[in-house]
Amino acid sequence: MHEISLLENVLEILEENAKSQGFKQVKKVCLEIGMLSCVEPDALRFGFDVVMKNTLAENAVLEIKQTQGLGTCKHCGQTVPLETLHDPCIVCGSPGVVVTQGNEMKIKDLIVI
């Protein structure tokens, strides 16, 4: 369950931003999670309320935007969609596709008071 550790990291970033941007309460947290990152959105949703309890983000809404996996084939140079880290290139069948999108684990923005 490293999702709990990730959420503890999210909370730290919220607290840092609360100081630097001058807000007291977080109403909504928007995360960007790539389909190829090793994060399970359901596990994040499950842990979110637990980790945010008694913090500045208690009762905040969690929104998760998932980005599709994309990669560039080392063999033919095409940009191709990826569902897993080990998908071969759908154009030439070569296994060496370098991931260019889909590994994201980011806090995009917040709604705060």
Add this chain to the structure above:
Amino acid sequence: MCGICGCGQPEQTAKHSHHHDHSHQQHDHYAERLVQVEQDILSKNNRYAEQNRDYFKQHHIFTLNLMSSPGAGKTTLLVETIKTLQGRIPIAVIEGDQQTEHDANRIRATGAPALQINTGKACHLDAHGIGHAVMELELGDHSLLAIENVGNLVCPSSFDLGEARKVVVLSVTEGDDKPLKYPDMFHAADLMIINKTDLLPYVDFDVERCIQYARQVNPDIQVIELSTTKGNNFSAWTNWIEENI
């Protein structure tokens, strides 16, 4: 207060008074606003990892992050590695487990310094904990630091510790399809050690198929097949260390 990161520093409680030309009720205290953050969730861990990496570089400490499922043979591999390289390369070990000092004690029995991190409920080591452990171990320059991560093929792959190389240990009793079942780990690793090869006659493990699966996930992954307990091909591993250090 911690010298690495400032943790343990008391919060500054600046009490102040200020003059207002208006009443507090006039403030729009409750207006919602959008704050753009665009920050990596692991940015803090990654900052600590970079600090660790700088420290290792400055002091010529070659750092390995060893990962595997529980029972793949990481500690035995390290014990034999220390014995083999004794007198050639000074080695220190950071042991990560949820509970107990067992593994650190096994390392200390070889004479090498070891520090145990008990992660409690956490399923991986992080760069902040490694920074503290490094200060406590007082590593010498031109040495090897082996970090034995918590036995787990999932979570440790996401957390950069500042290591030079990630090594995944897979034993033949676990099944040859692990690279496809846990692709993040094999995607992140620089080297895969296939351990316990002396048991191959007794288990249904196809070495070629395992390597093919690992290369499907990570075409650049290096592979060493060995048996730690029987010593088969063990020198390939110690040679790899000496070539990479």
